[in-house]
Amino acid sequence: MAHTPDTTRIAFIGLGIMGAPMARNLLKAGYDVTAYTRQAEKTEAFVKDGGKGASSVAEAVREAHVVITMVPASPEVAEVVLGEGGVLDNLPEGGTLIDMSSITPQTSIEVAEAARAKGIKALDAPVSGGEAGAIEAALSIMVGGEQETFEAAKPVFEALGKTIVRCGPAGSGQTVKAANQLIVAVNIQAVAEAVVFLEKSGVDLTAALDVLNGGLAGSTVLTRKKESILAGSYRPGFTIDLHHKDMGIVTDAARAVGAAVPAGGLVAQLVAALRQQGDGGLDHSALVRGVQRLSGQSPDGG
Incomplete structure (x- = not known):
């Protein structure tokens, strides 16, 4: 029916x-x-x-x-x-x-x-x-x-x-979702690194993200996450904890079929590190906080 x-x-x-x-x-x-x-x-x-x-x-x-x-x-x-x-x-x-x-x-x-x-x-x-x-x-x-x-x-x-x-067939949806989570995580990490780079360079961050999102660097990640990143507010729409779980699925599934995911492997480690820093319950755009720490900044402004 x-x-x-x-x-x-x-x-x-x-x-x-x-x-x-x-x-x-x-x-x-x-x-x-x-x-x-x-x-x-x-x-x-x-x-x-x-x-x-x-x-x-x-x-x-x-x-x-x-x-x-x-x-x-x-x-x-x-x-x-x-x-x-x-x-x-x-x-x-x-x-x-x-x-x-x-x-x-x-x-x-x-x-x-x-x-x-x-x-x-x-x-x-x-x-x-x-x-x-x-x-x-x-x-x-x-x-x-x-x-x-x-x-x-x-x-x-x-x-x-x-x-x-x-x-x-069965399992195909999950395989495509794993690929989706790989793309999203690497995209968020790239945005996070760009944000910290722009901040430390003294550029108007709002203007910079607006123009970046209008060109080839534009993405759904920037569209959906830009305002929360600018506000430094990471109320979860999808948590770091869940993305950590998904990156484990990606890396395991890729290993099983012999596919190399070097960028995915690196971002999986960065997501795992963010969890250990106590940010697991935050939105996955909080990868910005991890890059801030690596760059000598306090994510909380302290």
């Missing part, structure tokens, strides 16, 4: 920075959405906004046609989906599981195989666009799985994003 709002019940597992606005956009699109997350207050807030709440994964999933999981990493996906009392134990045969977390390609393949054995269709569909893209329903969604399942799920994806592409 095509997953249209008037015929589809969705269970949404995970109401974090990304998951909460995504679940709300499904409500806005007219879907019947039941949400579960470990923080009861987040479920309560979702119910106040017109959704339904569940006290367990099993309760959320039992009567669903589609389950969307949006949790931090592979261990959480394995627990929620494959674990006792999880999604595959409770989603009716013929249902569709869409995992939109950012995890290892191998975990996605394992999930797809386990789902197939229970008569459940599965897609890995990680996203890019950060909190702003989730709020604006403008995410880029990279999907792995069967073409027929992808086509049936397209209406659900269209409530969440603007660029929706099937990249190949």
Whole structure:
């Protein structure tokens, strides 16, 4: 069945920075959405906004046609989906599981195989666009799985994003997401180094970033992150902790296929160092703070 709002019940597992606005956009699109997350207050807030709440994964999933999981990493996906009392134990045969977390390609393949054995269709569909893209329903969604399942799920994806592409069989979405995180991390690091270079040179930073963003150096990173960088405010849209996890996926996956990612390896170390400096909960644009420290500046102005 095509997953249209008037015929589809969705269970949404995970109401974090990304998951909460995504679940709300499904409500806005007219879907019947039941949400579960470990923080009861987040479920309560979702119910106040017109959704339904569940006290367990099993309760959320039992009567669903589609389950969307949006949790931090592979261990959480394995627990929620494959674990006792999880999604595959409770989603009716013929249902569709869409995992939109950012995890290892191998975990996605394992999930797809386990789902197939229970008569459940599965897609890995990680996203890019950060909190702003989730709020604006403008995410880029990279999907792995069967073409027929992808086509049936397209209406659900269209409530969440603007660029929706099937990249190949199970695990392909996660492989493309790993490449996305590689590009984003190296881009942010380049912006961070440019910012500190400009600051220490005494240039008008606002003017400099404006003109840079209008030329070949322009990027979504600069567009999305420029104001917070100028303000020195790094409220998380996507945390350093999560990007650290993703850079581990990138480097492991690249090693497995024999691809060299030298710039990615360096930035992975810089992200890891920033976590050790206590900045793991900040937005990933806080890579600026790491470059400031390396350049003899105090990120906090002290």
